[in-house]
Amino acid sequence: MTSQTQPAIRFENVSKYFGNVRAVEQANLEIRDGEFFSLLGPSGSGKTTCLRMIAGFETPSSGHIYLYGQDVSNLPPYERDVNTVFQDYALFPHMSVGDNIAYGLMVKGVPKPERIKRVDEMLELVQLAGYADRKPSQLSGGQRQRVALARALINHPKVLLLDEPLGALDLKLRQQMQVELKAIQKRVGITFIFVTHDQEEALTMSDRIAVFNEGKIVQVGTPAEIYEHPATAFVAGFVGTSNLVDGEIAKRITGRETRFSIRPEKIHMGPADTKIEADSYSADGVVRDVVYLGLYTRYLVELSGGGDLVVVEQNLKTTSMDVLKVKGQPVRLHWKKEHIREVGGS
Amino acid sequence: MPSNVSYGQKASWGLTLAAWGGLLFLHVPILIIFLYTLTPDETTYTFPLPGITFKWFGVALQRADLWRALTLSLQVAAVATIVALVLGTLAAAAVYRSQFFGREAVSFLLVLPIALPGIVTGIALRTTIGSLEIPFSYWTIVVGHATFCVVVVYNNVLARFRRMQGSQIEASMDLGANSFQTFRYVIFPNIATALLAGGMLAFALSFDEVIVTTFTAGQQTTLPIWIFSQLTRPRDRPVTNVVAMFVMLITFLPIFFAQKITAQSADTEGGSK
Numbered sequence: 001m002t003s004q005t006q007p008a009i010r011f012e013n014v015s016k017y018f019g020n021v022r023a024v025e026q027a028n029l030e031i032r033d034g035e036f037f038s039l040l041g042p043s044g045s046g047k048t049t050c051l052r053m054i055a056g057f058e059t060p061s062s063g064h065i066y067l068y069g070q071d072v073s074n075l076p077p078y079e080r081d082v083n084t085v086f087q088d089y090a091l092f093p094h095m096s097v098g099d100n101i102a103y104g105l106m107v108k109g110v111p112k113p114e115r116i117k118r119v120d121e122m123l124e125l126v127q128l129a130g131y132a133d134r135k136p137s138q139l140s141g142g143q144r145q146r147v148a149l150a151r152a153l154i155n156h157p158k159v160l161l162l163d164e165p166l167g168a169l170d171l172k173l174r175q176q177m178q179v180e181l182k183a184i185q186k187r188v189g190i191t192f193i194f195v196t197h198d199q200e201e202a203l204t205m206s207d208r209i210a211v212f213n214e215g216k217i218v219q220v221g222t223p224a225e226i227y228e229h230p231a232t233a234f235v236a237g238f239v240g241t242s243n244l245v246d247g248e249i250a251k252r253i254t255g256r257e258t259r260f261s262i263r264p265e266k267i268h269m270g271p272a273d274t275k276i277e278a279d280s281y282s283a284d285g286v287v288r289d290v291v292y293l294g295l296y297t298r299y300l301v302e303l304s305g306g307g308d309l310v311v312v313e314q315n316l317k318t319t320s321m322d323v324l325k326v327k328g329q330p331v332r333l334h335w336k337k338e339h340i341r342e343v344g345g346s
Numbered sequence: 347m348p349s350n351v352s353y354g355q356k357a358s359w360g361l362t363l364a365a366w367g368g369l370l371f372l373h374v375p376i377l378i379i380f381l382y383t384l385t386p387d388e389t390t391y392t393f394p395l396p397g398i399t400f401k402w403f404g405v406a407l408q409r410a411d412l413w414r415a416l417t418l419s420l421q422v423a424a425v426a427t428i429v430a431l432v433l434g435t436l437a438a439a440a441v442y443r444s445q446f447f448g449r450e451a452v453s454f455l456l457v458l459p460i461a462l463p464g465i466v467t468g469i470a471l472r473t474t475i476g477s478l479e480i481p482f483s484y485w486t487i488v489v490g491h492a493t494f495c496v497v498v499v500y501n502n503v504l505a506r507f508r509r510m511q512g513s514q515i516e517a518s519m520d521l522g523a524n525s526f527q528t529f530r531y532v533i534f535p536n537i538a539t540a541l542l543a544g545g546m547l548a549f550a551l552s553f554d555e556v557i558v559t560t561f562t563a564g565q566q567t568t569l570p571i572w573i574f575s576q577l578t579r580p581r582d583r584p585v586t587n588v589v590a591m592f593v594m595l596i597t598f599l600p601i602f603f604a605q606k607i608t609a610q611s612a613d614t615e616g617g618s619k
């Protein structure tokens with residue numbers, strides 16, 4: 001089977017302009033067969049535009065998009081083996097849940113008995129057995145979400161596109177659906193391309209992530225690679241929180257002016273006279289701000305030579321009373337040398 | 347808060363009275379027409395009625411000129427409605443779906459005929475028909491009526507398009523439906539009640555239109571014009587009343603159903619939000 005060796009989706013120098021707006025610029029990307037792949041980036045960075053080009057709602061201004069080796073850049077949506085779960089679900093309000101899910105089969109002329117059988121399978125898959133006769137207006141947000149998923153999966157597309165499908169759900173339901181989506185993807189074995197601007201969601205769900213900024217893909221990698229080795233300062237700041245240190249302050253800490261990033265949770269905070277090991281960097285300062293967040297506490301430490309660092313510590317033994325007492329105290333920050341990442345421009 | 351409650355009740359009493367007063371003012375004259383279809387006295391409106399007779403219904407049935415006028419009016423209304431449904435839907439789809447230069451202007455020009463006094467529309471059409479030397483016909487009346495019938499359909503359908511989730515059309519194409527299937531299974535069911543309501547309103551508007559018709563009809567007589575001409579013939583008054591009653595029923599029923607339909611679909615759509 002060639003489809004196993006071909007990438008599911010390949011972008012070759014794809015750009016998209018809307019008038020003067022550069023929505024996507026020179027994107028090159030390979031998404032592997034069967035992958036759970038996320039497009040992550042801030043608002044307006046071109047994620048939706050990329051997804052819509054894969055679906056066929058937009059055509060690239062230049063470059064090519066390949067679906068398992070076939071150039072689909074200019075095919076209309078109904079001639080691509082790709083289906084979409086829309087952010088607003090886009091269910092047909094005049095049809096029952098069953099008819100919504102069967103729509104893709106109906107327009108292809110699949111006979112009714114077969115449709116009914118496959119709709120039942122899909123309802124089973126998304127845990128909505130028995131809901132076939134309801135109208136979409138009689139469902140909760142999470143249930144509509146599942147119907148949209150079932151409707152998009154019934155055609156067995158080669159690739160499923162999801163544009164912030166969990167955006168409208170509350171936190172609890174969102175976390176539950178994250179787990180479920182992942183489980184469903186494993187079961188059906190279809191390549192999922194998932195758009196989100198929530199870095200935590202991308203990190204927990206994806207096999208690999210592409211990070212977007214201002215229409216460009218700035219890094220592609222596994223969640224661990226992206227978190228541990230951010231390619232640019234932008235990635236370091238956008239994926240998780242990071243302290244960025246450069247110039248004079250960097251020189252005082254590491255001896256070089258090269259900009260580096262350090263994750264707040266890697267920094268340890270001790271009394272001003274803490275002994276520093278040879279494998280660690282250190283910086284002295286005063287605690288300016290303390291935010292107690294239940295599970296952990298966030299400290300803002302003003303360094304004595306200027307600049308500040310954010311430090312996060314778990315509240316393993318401390319209470320909210322203890323942590324607040326630290327405010328205004330002189331402290332020494334230290335962290336292992338291997339935990340800093342030297343990063344380039346933005 | 348008891349004081350608030352009693353205040354609210356007082357206000358609603360006042361409103362109820364005003365509403366009933368308004369309704370009576372509007373509808374008593376109509377009831378009078380219904381009443382005098384039954385009078386045996388042809389020329390005067392005496393009250394109480396000197397007696398009750400149904401003979402005017404029979405007389406009305408015998409009048410060939412009345413039948414001709416009725417047939418013409420029904421034909422014109424039917425054709426104007428069909429024209430309005432097609433053109434109004436296409437115009438609404440164009441204005442909703444695409445961003446073209448002058449879109450706002452087109453939208454404004456489309457709605458203008460209903461805001462313009464009929465007499466202006468009428469004169470404008472008359473001048474055009476005259477200067478192009480088009481003979482007056484059934485079609486000139488249809489064109490005149492279409493100017494305002496299109497607006498009614500256009501407005502209804504455009505409002506429905508705006509309430510419809512745009513992504514539904516993309517979802518349909520995404521699932522493999524071509525443009526024709528998308529129209530048939532997704533767009534049409536979404537706008538069907540708007541078409542029905544718009545069509546019924548257009549029919550009712552066309553059926554009792556007088557002003558524009560007088561400018562575009564030439565020697566032809568539609569039903570409203572026939573009624574108007576009856577004013578100069580006092581001896582026919584009860585017959586005219588009978589006809590007026592039928593006109594009212596014919597125009598009232600579509601408007602009534604149009605309202606019911608739009609109210610219903612507004613309910614169901616509200617529920618889905």
Ligand SMILES: Nc1ncnc2c1ncn2[C@@H]1O[C@H](COP(=O)(O)OP(=O)(O)OP(=O)(O)O)[C@@H](O)[C@H]1O
Binds near residue numbers: 021
């Ligand atoms: N149809 C369009 N016409 C003009 N500009 C557009 C259009 N669609 C997108 N853009 C622009 O392209 C850029 C990228 O938009 P896109 O929707 O891809 O961003 P996104 O990453 O999905 O953002 P979000 O997280 O807010 O959904 C934005 O500057 C946007 O304004």
Ligand SMILES: [Mg+2]
Binds near residue numbers: 047048049
């Ligand atoms: Mg988007």
